[in-house]
Amino acid sequence: MRIHLIRVAILILFCLTTNSMLAQGCVAIRHFSCSVGNNLDSNLLQPGDFQLGMNYRYFKSFRHFRGTEEEPDRVSNNTEVINxxxxxxxxxxYGxxxxLYAGITIPSVINTRSSLYEHGRTERHLSFSRGIGDVRLGVGYWLFNSETHMNGNLAMGFGLKLPTGNFNATDIFYNVGTNGEPQIRPVDQSIQPGDGGFGFTLDFQFYQKVSTGLYSxxxxxxxxxxxxxxxIRTFRETLSPILENESIMSVTDQFSVRGGFSYSLSQTLSASLGGRFEGIPVEDVIGKSDGFRRPGNVLSIDPGIAFMKDxxxxxxxxxxxxxxxxPQSVTDIExxxxxxxxxxxDAAFADYLINFGITYRFKNKSKKEDISIINLN
Known part of the structure; x- marks a missing residue:
């Protein structure tokens, strides 16, 4: 029974995918996760276990919002920005x-951005960026002994974000020179692979059995x-003199919270349904918040399905x-x-995101076969 419960818990918790920062578009909410991932299955490791993983995310943003009100005329007039x-x-x-567990996350991105206003407002063109993002390193610790708290536990984590991603990716922008000639400029903040700042994260992960097969x-x-x-210059001041305070990119905080319920459909399959709230704050907790940012937040319904075998x-x-x-940014208020x-x-957002992940665990073969998660078959 104990082994079965652990198997069920792992399947349920695997629905908590590694991609925490998911939303969307012109708001510079980059694909971000905790340094060790928010995938609890990745963190329920025995000593000496390794786990390799890959998570893919895709979205298309094009719906413009100012406050919570959508501006549908942007799409009908073909003036929307499309990321x-x-x-x-x-x-x-690693367990x-x-x-106690530790991990490293190495992100990689390919982004495109189609707009009119960045190309003289006369022609729609595409800007492009690709490369390694900001690498994260971190550790986490389960507060309660899994042997005596099989039905619920809480982990706390700490991580470091390194400025390894290019935060000055450039491309050709058309019709923007003094005589309408093209120029090479930095791409928009929302598609820069990195943000140029050293950062750190605090995270938590919690689960609790509700009934047979059902976990929160x-x-x-x-x-x-x-x-x-x-x-890094934004060139927004060239669009209007009142945007002079937005001429340099800000380095922003980010946040994410998600929760819900997950149910075991079989010994290999589980489904989840929950909610997410995530975004970029108007002001950072530490330090100044000058420069250009598009603060924003998204509330999402979050369905998922997971499969695990061996x-x-x-x-x-x-x-x-x-x-x-x-919401209004600091520069908007100024x-x-x-x-x-x-x-x-305003900012553009996506309707939905697609996230797909795969992991493979290398078990510590020196451990005895009757120990906890090792003995699942």
Whole structure:
């Protein structure tokens, strides 16, 4: 019975995918996860276990919001900004003890952005970026002994974000020179592979058995980015003199919280349904919040399905946005105070995301076969 419960718990918890930061588009919410991933299955490791993983994410953002109100005329007038984002997280986790674990996440991205306003407002063109993102390193610890708390547990984690991603990716922008000639400029903040700042994360992961086969889950993290601005020019001041305070990119905090319920359909298959709330805050917790940012948040319904057999695990989640908000930024408020005219920028969001993950566990063969998660078959 004990082994069966552990098997069920792992299947249920695998629905908590590694991609925490999922939303969407012009809001510069990059594909982000905790340094050791938010996949609890990846963190329920025995001493000496390794687990390799890959998580793929895709979204297309094109719906513009100002506050919580959509601006549908942007699509009907063909003036919308369209971001297409493909990203891959490659993870390696290691069980130090049955409660302490460590991991590394190496992200890779390919992004495109189609717009009119960045190309003289006369022609629609595409800008492009690709490369390694910001690498994360981290550790986590389960607060309770899994031997005596099989039906529920809580883990706390700490991670470091390194500025390994290119935060000055450039492309050709058309009709923007003095005489309408093309120029090479940095691409928009939302498709830059990195943000240029050292950061750190605090995260938590919780699960609790509700009844046979049914578990509740809750997880979240906050990324602290103390750096104020990264020195990369946005060229927004060339669009209007009132955007002078948005001429340099800000280095932003990020956050995510998700929770719900998951149910074991069989010994190899489970399904989950929950919610996500994630975004970019208006102001950072540590340091100044000057420069250009598009703060925003998304509330999503988060259905998922997971399959696990032997050492291989697969999962699919498709979060669907139900509420999107682009609040006033610090620079919006500054401009409004200086001009006496209401000012609030807009941002584009996606309708949904596609997330697919796969992991493979290399078990410590020196462990006895009757120990906890090792003996599942």
């Amino acid at each position: 297409n984002s493909h990203s891959w997280d490659f993870t390696l986790n 130090i003890t049955d409660r 889950y809750l997880s979240g993290f906050y990324l602290f980015n103390p750096r104020n601005k990264n020195g 050492n291989i695990s697969l999962n699919l989640n498709v979060p669907i946005a139900v509420r999107r908000e682009r 401009t409004e105070q200086q001009t006496g005219t209401e000012r609030q920028g």
